[in-house]
Amino acid sequence: MGMISLFLSLGLLGVGALMGYGTARRFVRDRLRYVDAAHKPSIPLIVGVAAFLLALPVLNVISILPLVHLGGGAAIALGLSVGMGVKAGTRDIREGRYELKP
Numbered sequence: 009m010g011m012i013s014l015f016l017s018l019g020l021l022g023v024g025a026l027m028g029y030g031t032a033r034r035f036v037r038d039r040l041r042y043v044d045a046a047h048k049p050s051i052p053l054i055v056g057v058a059a060f061l062l063a064l065p066v067l068n069v070i071s072i073l074p075l076v077h078l079g080g081g082a083a084i085a086l087g088l089s090v091g092m093g094v095k096a097g098t099r100d101i102r103e104g105r106y107e108l109k110p
Contacts, residue, residue, distance in 0.1 A: 036097025056091025
């Protein structure tokens with residue numbers, strides 16, 4: 009029972025981190041392309057901390073479920089991945105690596 013819980017929690021952690029990174033990167037690249045304030049160097053840190061603070065209570069409620077043990081570590085991973093996604097989206101804009109969708 010312990011191994012199943014560990015793998016389920018790690019799988020959810022990985023999927024959440026990948027989705028946070030990809031969603032933040034795409035959002036900055038596609039929607040915030042012309043917003044100058046979104047490209048300041050401090051914005052990834054601010055957004056990462058905000059994602060952590062929003063995810064912490066949600067993940068603590070999810071931890072009530074049997075077999076799923078997520079908490080502060082998962083919230084930290086989500087905050088880091090969202091912050092890194094914002095930074096990567098800003099870098100994509102600066103380097104011209106984006107395609108316009110019709």
